[in-house]
Amino acid sequence: MKNVAIIMGGYSSEYKISLTSGNVVFQNLDRTKYKPYRIHILKEKWVYVDEDEQEFPINKHDFSVEKEGRKITFDVVFNAIHGTPGEDGLMQAYLELLQIPQTSCDYYQAALTFNKRDLLSVLKPYGIKTAQSFYLNQGDAINQEKIMEIVGLPCFVKPNKSGSSFGISKVKESSELLSAIENAYREDNEIIIESFLDGTEVSVGVINYKGEITVLPMTEIVSENDFFDYEAKYLGKSQEITPARISEEVHRKVAETAKKAYEILKMKGFSRSEFIIVNGEPYMLEMNTIPGLTNESILPQQAGKAGISLGQLFENAIELALKISL
Numbered sequence: 001m002k003n004v005a006i007i008m009g010g011y012s013s014e015y016k017i018s019l020t021s022g023n024v025v026f027q028n029l030d031r032t033k034y035k036p037y038r039i040h041i042l043k044e045k046w047v048y049v050d051e052d053e054q055e056f057p058i059n060k061h062d063f064s065v066e067k068e069g070r071k072i073t074f075d076v077v078f079n080a081i082h083g084t085p086g087e088d089g090l091m092q093a094y095l096e097l098l099q100i101p102q103t104s105c106d107y108y109q110a111a112l113t114f115n116k117r118d119l120l121s122v123l124k125p126y127g128i129k130t131a132q133s134f135y136l137n138q139g140d141a142i143n144q145e146k147i148m149e150i151v152g153l154p155c156f157v158k159p160n161k162s163g164s165s166f167g168i169s170k171v172k173e174s175s176e177l178l179s180a181i182e183n184a185y186r187e188d189n190e191i192i193i194e195s196f197l198d199g200t201e202v203s204v205g206v207i208n209y210k211g212e213i214t215v216l217p218m219t220e221i222v223s224e225n226d227f228f229d230y231e232a233k234y235l236g237k238s239q240e241i242t243p244a245r246i247s248e249e250v251h252r253k254v255a256e257t258a259k260k261a262y263e264i265l266k267m268k269g270f271s272r273s274e275f276i277i278v279n280g281e282p283y284m285l286e287m288n289t290i291p292g293l294t295n296e297s298i299l300p301q302q303a304g305k306a307g308i309s310l311g312q313l314f315e316n317a318i319e320l321a322l323k324i325s326l
Contacts (some may be wrong), residue, residue, distance in 0.1 A: 001032075001033065001034065002033065002034050002035070002075040002076060002318070002322070003034075003035050003037065003072065003073065003074045003075050003076075003077055003088045003276075004029065004034045004035065004036045004037065004038065004075065004076055004077075004078055004140070004318060005037050005039045005063070005074040005076075005077045005078070006022050006025050006026050006036055006038055006039060006077075006078045006080055006256075007017070007022070007039045007077055007078070007079055007080060007081055007086060007091065007265075008021065008022025008023070008025075008039070008040060008041070008048040008080045008081060009022070009040045009041045009042045009081060010041060010081040010082060010083045010084060010086050010087075011041075011042070011043045011083070011084050011085060011168045012082070012084050012166075012296065013080040013083070013187065014061070014083040014166070015042065015082075016128065016323045017082055017292060018080055018081050018082045018083070018086070018177070018290075018319050020292075020294050021080045021082070021293040021294055021297070022038060022080035022293075023038070023291055024293055024294050024295065024310065025078055025080050025293055025314050026038050028309075028310040028311045028314055029252060029314060030315060033182040034315075035087070035189070036078075036313075036317065037065075037072070038050075038072070039056075039058060039065075039088065040269070041081060041085065041091070045057065045163065046058035046060060048065040048072070048199050049066070049140050050067070050217070051258065054061045056176075061095050062098060062322075063077075063094075063095070063098055063100060070156055070272075072101060075101075075208070076101045076102065076103070076321050076322055077091075077093065077095055077100055077101070077104050077152055077321075078090075078314065078318060079091060079103050079104040079269075079290060080290065080293055081280060081290060082288075082290050082292070083119060083164040084114075084161075085176045086104070086235050086290055087104075087110060087114055087290045088110055088111055088114040089108065089109075089110035089111035089114065090105035090163065090269030092104060092105070092106055092107035092110050092163060093107035094187070094313070096154045097245060101322055101324065102103040102321055103269050103270075103317040103318060103320070104268070104270070104289055105265075105267050105268045105271075105289050106266075106268065106291055109267055109268075109289065110289055112265065113265070113286075113287045113288070113289050114161050114162070114289075115160060115161055115190075115270075116135075116160050116192050116285075116286050117135055117160050117192050119165070119286065119287060120133070120191075121279055122264075122265070123261055123264065123265075123266065123284065124266065125247070126260065126261075128257055128260070128261060128284050129281060129282065129283045129284065130283055130284055130285075131151075131194040131195045131196075131197050131276075131283055131285070132150055132151050132152075132194065132195040132271070133151065133192055133193065133194045133195070133196075134150045134151055134192075134193040134194075135160070135191070135192055136146050136181065136190070136191050136193070137189065137190050138185055138190070140179065142178070143162050143177075144174060144177055144195060146173055147177065147193055148177075150195075151193050151194060151195040152195055152196075153171065153172060153173070153195060153196075154170055154171060154172045154196040155170075155171050155193055155195055155196055156168060156169070156170055156171070156193070156194045156196065157169045157171055157180035157181055157183070157184050157191060157192075157193050158183045158191060158193075158194065159185075159187035159188035159190070159191055159192075160188050160190035160191055161188050161190065162191050162238060166187050167185075167186055167187030167188065168182055168184070169183050169184070170196070172209075176272040181193075182298075191242075194285075197276040197278050197280065197283050199276045199278035199279070199283075200220060200244070200245075200276070200277045201221040201223075201274065201276050201277075202218045202219060202220055202221065202241075202244045202246070202274075202275050202277060202282075203218065203272055203273070203274055203275075203302075204216070204218050204219075204254060204255070204258040204272065204273050204274075205263045205270070205296045205298070205299040205302040206258050206259060206261075206267070206271045206272075206289070206302070207269070207270050207271070207273070207299075207303075207313075207316075207317075208268060208269070208320055209308065209316055211320075212314060213262060213263065214258050214260060214297070214306075215255040215258055216302035216303055216305070216306050217242050217305040217306055218242070218243055218244040218245075218246070218247070218251065218254060218255075218302070219240050219241065219242040219298050219301065219302060220240070220241040220244035220245055221238060221239075221240060222239040222240075222241065223238040224238060224240060227244065231237070233257065234258075240301065242301050242305050243305065246277065247280075249280070250277055250280050250282075252276055253280070253282055254277065254282045257275070257282045257284070258273050258275070260286065261273060261287065265287075267289070268324070269289065269317060270289065270290070270291055270299060270300075270317065270319070271287055271288065271289055271291075271322075272287070272288045272291035272298060272299050273285075273286070273287045273288075274287075274288075274301065276284050293310075293314075295310070297324050300313065
């Protein structure tokens with residue numbers, strides 16, 4: 001029986017969502033094959049939380065834990081941390097140094113995909129279309145005229161490295177731009193300002209399933225709000241329609257693009273990419289490497305439509321991580 005550390009929490013605004021994802025993984029693992037351990041990775045502490053909600057500190061030197069005089073080590077880590085340090089490469093690099101297999105992509109791919117600006121810059125030369133964009137680092141002079149000239153109105157102002165739509169604003173009037181920039185800087189010291197793409201938004205899960213790169217059924221996002229923001233994602237203010245209502249030809253184009261991005265980046269584990277389809281052409285917005293894993297989350301919904309249960313989805317990730325490490 002394999003000891004599986006399910007890491008959850010993290011240091012960002014997304015930590016509560018991550019705890020939910022991690023608990024869903026914990027509940028769905030086959031107890032005849034795996035002994036799962038809930039590991040909370042938080043700014044103030046790294047702890048193993050047992051069934052009685054007792055906490056035991058993690059020894060960061062070798063990622064072990066001691067309980068009742070017995071040292072517990074882990075065969076594999078299931079990464080369910082959204083945001084830093086689980087989605088930006090820090091945990092991946094740490095675990096690689098300790099030679100502990102883990103279920104997400106490698107540290108370079110995590111760092112790259114977590115940085116929207118760098119991800120899109122790497123993919124553009126391969127013909128993957130993106131919105132017009134303008135980048136700012138905190139402290140840069142803000143030339144509103146130049147920004148408007150490049151991206152136009154409406155536009156989106158986003159933190160460059162953050163998830164769950166924290167810090168994103170849709171700007172309809174130029175007078176709203178400065179407050180939107182300030183809002184984004186609360187989440188990150190780098191921001192990306194993108195032109196508005198008027199089209200159909202789809203979310204595309206790509207996973208390595210049983211050794212084969214597989215594009216899952218796509219989800220069409222219809223938000224009640226101005227865009228797919230936090231409320232739309234987590235508070236029911238959107239419709240998520242799987243499979244998406246798009247033609248076979250458009251579906252093929254989007255699937256090819258999502259798979260191509262996964263392969264170009266030498267990805268492993270889960271990925272969920274967001275696209276806007278404009279006049280039949282997919283434009284990539286971002287790629288998430290630790291997507292939500294709750295029953296309501298998009299990627300598990302897509303897996304379900306493909307006939308893959310939560311248990312199978314999680315077991316596949318663990319088995320691939322163990323196989324790669326052999």
